[in-house]
Amino acid sequence: xxxxxxxxxxxxxxxxxxxxxxxxxxxxxxxxxxxxxxxxxxxxxxxxxxxxxxxxxxxxxxxxxxxxxxxxxxxxxxxxxxxxxxxxxxxxxxxxxxxxxxxxxxxxxxxxxxxxxxxxxxxxxxxxxxxxxxxxxxxxxxxxxxxxxxxxxxxxxxxxxxxxxxxxxxxxxxxxxxxxxxxxxxxxxxxxxxxxxxxxxxxxxxxxxxxxxxxxxxxxxxxxxxxxxxxxxxxxxxxxxxxxxxxxxxxxxxxxxxxxxxxxxxxxxxxxxxxxxxxxxxxxxxxxxxxxxxxxxxxxxxxxxxxxxxxxxxxxxxxxxxxx
Amino acid sequence: xxxxxxxxxxxxxxxxxxxxxxxxxxxxxxxxxxxxxxxxxxxxxxxxxxxxxxxxxxxxxxxxxxxxxxxxxxxxxxxxxxxxxxxxxxxxxxxxxxxxxxxxxxxxxxxxxxxxxxxxxxxxxxxxxxxxxxxxxxxxxxxxxxxxxxxxxxxxxxxxxxxxxxxxxxxxxxxxxxxxxxxxxxxxxxxxxxxxxxxxxxxxxxxxxxxxxxxxxxxxxxxxxxxxxxxxxxxxxxxxxxxxxxxxxxxxxxxxxxxxxxxxxxxxxxxxxxxxxxxxxxxxxxxxxxxxxxxxxxxxxxxxxxxxxxxxxxxxxxxxxxxx
Numbered sequence: 001x002x003x004x005x006x007x008x009x010x011x012x013x014x015x016x017x018x019x020x021x022x023x024x025x026x027x028x029x030x031x032x033x034x035x036x037x038x039x040x041x042x043x044x045x046x047x048x049x050x051x052x053x054x055x056x057x058x059x060x061x062x063x064x065x066x067x068x069x070x071x072x073x074x075x076x077x078x079x080x081x082x083x084x085x086x087x088x089x090x091x092x093x094x095x096x097x098x099x100x101x102x103x104x105x106x107x108x109x110x111x112x113x114x115x116x117x118x119x120x121x122x123x124x125x126x127x128x129x130x131x132x133x134x135x136x137x138x139x140x141x142x143x144x145x146x147x148x149x150x151x152x153x154x155x156x157x158x159x160x161x162x163x164x165x166x167x168x169x170x171x172x173x174x175x176x177x178x179x180x181x182x183x184x185x186x187x188x189x190x191x192x193x194x195x196x197x198x199x200x201x202x203x204x205x206x207x208x209x210x211x212x213x214x215x216x217x218x219x220x221x222x223x224x225x226x227x228x229x230x231x232x233x234x235x236x237x238x239x240x241x242x243x244x245x246x247x248x249x250x251x252x253x254x255x256x257x258x259x260x261x262x263x264x265x266x267x268x269x270x271x272x273x274x275x276x277x278x279x280x281x282x283x284x285x286x287x288x289x290x291x292x293x294x295x296x297x298x299x300x301x302x303x304x305x306x307x308x309x310x311x312x313x314x315x316x317x318x319x320x321x322x323x324x
Numbered sequence: 325x326x327x328x329x330x331x332x333x334x335x336x337x338x339x340x341x342x343x344x345x346x347x348x349x350x351x352x353x354x355x356x357x358x359x360x361x362x363x364x365x366x367x368x369x370x371x372x373x374x375x376x377x378x379x380x381x382x383x384x385x386x387x388x389x390x391x392x393x394x395x396x397x398x399x400x401x402x403x404x405x406x407x408x409x410x411x412x413x414x415x416x417x418x419x420x421x422x423x424x425x426x427x428x429x430x431x432x433x434x435x436x437x438x439x440x441x442x443x444x445x446x447x448x449x450x451x452x453x454x455x456x457x458x459x460x461x462x463x464x465x466x467x468x469x470x471x472x473x474x475x476x477x478x479x480x481x482x483x484x485x486x487x488x489x490x491x492x493x494x495x496x497x498x499x500x501x502x503x504x505x506x507x508x509x510x511x512x513x514x515x516x517x518x519x520x521x522x523x524x525x526x527x528x529x530x531x532x533x534x535x536x537x538x539x540x541x542x543x544x545x546x547x548x549x550x551x552x553x554x555x556x557x558x559x560x561x562x563x564x565x566x567x568x569x570x571x572x573x574x575x576x577x578x579x580x581x582x583x584x585x586x587x588x589x590x591x592x593x594x595x596x597x598x599x600x601x602x603x604x605x606x607x608x609x610x611x612x613x614x615x616x617x618x619x620x621x622x623x624x625x626x627x628x629x630x631x632x633x634x635x636x637x638x639x640x641x642x643x644x645x646x647x648x
Contacts, residue, residue, distance in 0.1 A: 227413050227443055228438060317474070
């Protein structure tokens with residue numbers, strides 16, 4: 001186990017290095033931030049000074065080395081726009097995105113698993129067919145449109161829920177969270193539903209497929225032949241087996257949600273990381289973009305590792321050893 | 325009283341492509357402590373017969389007619405709760421593939437204890453001791469440690485022993501063994517057969533031993549029923565049927581078993597394949613593969629008692645081999 005973890009951490013290091021190169025080159029290719037950052041009226045000397053101050057006069061490989069050197073000390077650069085450390089900017093926005101992502105994840109499991117289970121156990125029932133048809137909608141409706149519709153119906157017409165911002169927040173561990181106050185919860189509900197819709201459909205389909213496959217296994221029939229109650233057969237024998245694919249996908253989806261909930265955050269004016277990255281891309285704020293992408297890479301690595309560890313709990317045949 | 329009397333059992337599967345008559349008008353009796361061999365090729369309906377007895381025929385299949393009298397009680401039409409109480413308790417089943425019968429994500433003790441507790445209100449520790457003792461009885465060394473193992477930590481033969489132990493937990497009156505040794509090595513097969521025979525003799529448990537292997541039946545069973553295309557074509561005591569088979573199909577089966585006496589002589593084959601159960605021709609189902617078939621075989625012959633205790637369903641039985 002320990003050896004496995006060490007090896008995983010080393011592998012992760014390589015991934016990080018490779019990604020930093022890619023990200024750095026990619027951002028470099030996107031465009032010259034000077035054109036955007038400096039007013040067109042500035043004279044040549046001012047321009048030169050700005051370029052030097054931002055370290056943009058060095059050749060690319062030197063810029064990269066400077067970046068790596070500083071990154072190793074925990075400094076991912078200062079934002080050109082805010083003149084604040086990029087990492088600090090991102091961390092400020094992170095709690096908002098995290099609670100939104102986890103909220104939507106929670107909803108998708110809370111709703112998706114039972115519905116998928118039901119649809120899997122009664123594949124021919126009318127309700128099951130309704131659930132499956134609904135899940136197709138969840139897959140195919142574009143997020144921004146659903147977001148707008150949610151605002152239209154629940155915020156504008158019914159007036160039940162607020163449509164923008166985080167609402168009241170409460171402090172926990174020195175960070176402000178929305179989900180700790182009633183007002184904050186009412187603010188988080190609509191964007192979380194919006195973000196969860198696709199994932200609910202995904203979990204429904206995965207669960208249903210898993211149940212249908214598992215129900216045909218000999219060990220399920222054997223469990224029934226032992227005279228176990230249908231409840232125990234379903235919730236112990238079948239359920240534990242379908243959790244493996246669900247955990248995999250939910251884990252990866254969680255990463256995706258944290259990293260790329262841009263659309264939902266924009267629609268609901270949710271002050272999270274997604275909005276920050278979109279704004280930074282618009283003004284070519286390189287340090288923020290690079291820092292953001294690096295953090296996302298790190299996050300995916302960590303989530304993958306956690307998912308692998310959860311596997312060993314769920315499936316005794318998985319051993320975290322030697323060949324990883 | 326006989327442990328089991330099956331009378332005129334028919335189990336059909338109502339598929340979209342048509343009705344599959346998997347079991348048609350099957351009758352047999354298993355006395356207390358007796359072993360009845362149910363023999364036939366794949367698709368002859370022997371497994372479905374077994375599942376019918378234990379009440380585990382899944383949709384689209386169902387028992388359409390007949391009676392299954394278990395110690396005088398008719399299982400056909402019995403409520404699901406009552407059936408569940410018998411399953412694993414008074415009637416147990418062992419499956420063909422030991423690699424698939426045990427749930428891969430549950431420990432052996434979990435799978436055994438739940439079986440004990442499904443039918444008896446005993447605490448976990450008592451159930452555990454029962455599980456351990458039964459494991460020891462079927463020849464698993466150091467059962468205490470093995471209880472904590474997962475199925476994948478056992479070999480195929482050991483897994484089948486665990487499955488047999490689970491079947492024995494409540495000392496059932498009847499065990500339905502569906503080709504339990506087919507997936508095992510010949511040496512392991514021999515050991516398991518010997519164990520089962522001993523256990524059945526000691527506990528008075530009756531057995532239905534489903535197999536396609538005549539040599540297994542020869543050593544184990546008291547009575548035999550040969551199935552072809554969903555019907556019993558020959559029935560009687562094992563010694564008599566194997567020594568002097570009446571039905572051309574039984575004849576063919578015995579002729580196709582290699583033996584020392586037939587060294588150097590080409591084994592006889594039964595030409596052709598089993599007909600599709602969905603489109604059985606009228607009359608004897610074996611007529612297309614039978615060298616004795618003629619016009620008279622166009623009507624289905626009845627299962628007739630051709631000698632005391634000897635039944636065969638044939639227009640032209642091999643009566644000439646009967647010692648005068």
